[in-house]
Amino acid sequence: MATTSTTTKLSVLCCSFISSPLVDSPPSLAFFSPIPRFLTVRIATSFRSSSRFPATKIRKSSLAAVMFPENSVLSDVCAFGVTSIVAFSCLGFWGEIGKRGIFDQKLIRKLVHINIGLVFMLCWPLFSSGIQGALFASLVPGLNIVRMLLLGLGVYHDEGTIKSMSRHGDRRELLKGPLYYVLSITSACIYYWKSSPIAIAVICNLCAGDGMADIVGRRFGTEKLPYNKNKSFAGSIGMATAGFLASVAYMYYFASFGYIEDSGGMILRFLVISIASALVESLPISTDIDDNLTISLTSALAGFLLF
Structure with a gap:
């Protein structure tokens, strides 16, 4: 009976050893582990650190600059208003510079060329990230497209804008380069957007x-x-x-x-x-x-x- 009892205990211990993980073995079975605990931990750590598949860099979440995160439509409407004010203020500023003749007309035209698109893109974080935000943002240069058409066709006259955006002060020039400029920015905004x-x-x-x-x-x-x-x-x-x-x-x-x-x-x-x-x-x-x-x-x- 003693021999049978001893054999049964050894069988239970062996089964427990086989079914238990090497690293997380209970203290009572540590003696039976063929690899000491500190070695298994070191081996596992070394394997993870030497893997040729490094951990994927997790993209950080967007830091929302929107005004009303809980209401994207209201937020985009407000962003459109703010961006429109900024954009048309820039145009108005350079228009006044053109009227007063402070700088050479060619220089003013290129300063407008540099300034408007970059300032517009600075305002993109105010809009939501989806297609809705892109469409609302594109309305800003879209309104400028209408403005270029009206000025170029002579529907209304704005001497400062014409001088600041044309080579020779001819309103019809707005139907070429300046119009293509605004169309390009609008297309990039809608099709590609800020991501x-x-x-x-x-x-x-x-x-x-x-x-x-x-x-x-x-x-x-x-x-x-x-x-x-x-x-x-x-x-x-x-x-x-x-x-x-x-x-x-x-x-x-x-x-x-x-x-x-x-x-x-x-x-x-x-x-x-x-x-x-x-x-x-x-x-x-x-x-x-x-x-x-x-x-x-x-x-x-x-x-x-x-x-």
């Missing part, structure tokens, strides 16, 4: 890049490009640099709200897109068509291929 780096690339190269190309080119552009005597090395370099720096700045800006993730790879892609946009802008065909269109299309296409 896409392509929207950043399109607007930054169109606004900051193209605007600085003209300013830098006029001041320092003595060395002309061999394939286009109307463009200079300085202007093209200025465009690529300004478009790239603005893109990186807005990447960090939107990343701070959690809409995108900043990375070195994204910065490199922005550089490639800005260089490609500057190259296309320097071609004679950009002047023949309109650089507002060619820059926007190039940035969007390059962004589509890279992102």
Whole structure:
């Protein structure tokens, strides 16, 4: 009987050892573990740390800048109102500068070109993240499209706006470059919105890049490009640099709200897109068509291929 009892106890102990995990074995069975507890913990930790599949970086939640998070429609309506006031205040400011003749008309036109799109994009975090927010935001440049049409067609007259947005003070010029400019920004807003780096690339190269190309080119552009005597090395370099720096700045800006993730790879892609946009802008065909269109299309296409 004693032998049978001993055999039964050993069988129970062996079964318990086999069915229990190595690391979390009860203290009473630690003696039977073929690997000491501290070694199993160390081995498990080493295996996890040396895995070739690192933990996925969790995207931080968007830091809502919306005014009324509990009511997205009301919030977007208010954001539309605030953004409209900001945008049209900027236009009014440059219009007054144009009327008073404080700066050269060509310089004012390019300052408006740089300023309006970038200021508009600064207001994007005020809107909700879905298509509703994109549509409400697009109403701001959309109203400006109507305004360009009315001014260009002569339905009403605004001397300051015409001077600040045209090359030669002709209202009909608003139906070309300025109209394409606003259409490009509106399209980027609706189609890509704030969670896409392509929207950043399109607007930054169109606004900051193209605007600085003209300013830098006029001041320092003595060395002309061999394939286009109307463009200079300085202007093209200025465009690529300004478009790239603005893109990186807005990447960090939107990343701070959690809409995108900043990375070195994204910065490199922005550089490639800005260089490609500057190259296309320097071609004679950009002047023949309109650089507002060619820059926007190039940035969007390059962004589509890279992102």
